[in-house]
Amino acid sequence: MTSPSFSAPASGPSPSSGPSAADLRRWRQYLADERAEAQVYRELAQRRTGSERAILEALADAEGRHESHWLELLGDDVGKPRRADVRTRLLGVFARRFGSVFVLALMQRAEARSPYDTDDDATAAMAADERIHGEVVRGLAAKGRSRLSGTFRAAVFGANDGLVSNLALVLGIGATGVPAGVVLATGVAGLLAGALSMGAGEFVSVRSQRELLAASTPDPSASTAVPLLDVDANELALVYRARGMSQEAAEARALDVFGGLTTATSAIRLPRAGDAGITAPGSEGPAGGGALGTGTGSLSLASDEHEEIGTAWQAAFSSFCFFASGAIIPVLPYLFGLTGLPAVLVASALVGLALLGTGAVVGLLSGGPPLRRALRQLAIGYGAAAVTYLLGLLFGASLG
Structure with a gap:
């Protein structure tokens, strides 16, 4: 008597048994997400004109092809319409309210996170589509990133410099044991001096850069x-x-x-x-x-060929304002009367939240992972502040 032979199960649902409940749930979620992404592209298209509008509408139509694929697989098991995932729903809200380069950057990341590469129920063409969609959105976002890059660079650098340098200054001075009034005065002086220095430095830097480029035109x-x-x-x-x-x-x-x-x-x-x-x-x-x-x-010149650099006055004003907005945060606890360790802890916590926020924004606009960028900003800022605080403790102990 020969032993029975067994064949390996084929991938995907068996035609005789039909799709499993897990398959149906996954397909319905894909269907909801494709519909929501198509709507995001349509919302963005409403805020554009010319070729950009046509491109976004074409992307919406492409998501419609993917929707048809999942509808065909589901057949009579479509069920009640499901809600898209939270990220896609938030993208829809942002697209309706803003329609800016931030939304395009988020859509670029959404396309890059497509699960179709590893899902046997999605076709190879659908996986390829998602990759190409990401490149299309990257191209649409490039012009907005170019416009933002000069002023945005000055703004982000200014805010981070204000946060880190003034936190380090306040903690370093506070660690020496001086009265809270001296720490507050030092923090305000650091804010004004740093903001004026940043503004002047950015003005000279950008003006010089534009003059050098203009000399080659x-x-x-x-x-x-x-x-x-x-x-x-x-x-x-x-x-x-x-x-x-x-x-x-x-x-x-x-x-x-x-x-x-x-x-x-x-x-x-x-x-x-x-x-x-x-x-x-x-x-x-x-x-x-x-x-x-x-x-x-x-x-x-019909247009500013060096648009991505920004103007000197824009860079200076952005650096001044954003440095000041960052530098005021470590001073807030002292303005509200806190002293000693509570003031240090509150200032550090507030600056940490701000660093996480600026890091996440940079990550979103650059198309990178926002959490990783946020944690990197936090580690750099806290590292600099911790070194200054320890030096202040040593200096205070030597004076004592």
């Missing part, structure tokens, strides 16, 4: 000399070679420019890095349009 008035050049002996090709074109490509482009002078001489402009055919100096780039030549280019 072609002078629009130089284009007026092009029609007057000797066609047989001129240095126009050298302009292209200086900005990264090969000798052959530069000479070909110069010939194209002179060939078009008769059709439109008022729109000639000099090339800038980033134009088609223009690469960084020292590298070879192909010939192409968009450099000095005829066309529709303006003699002046």
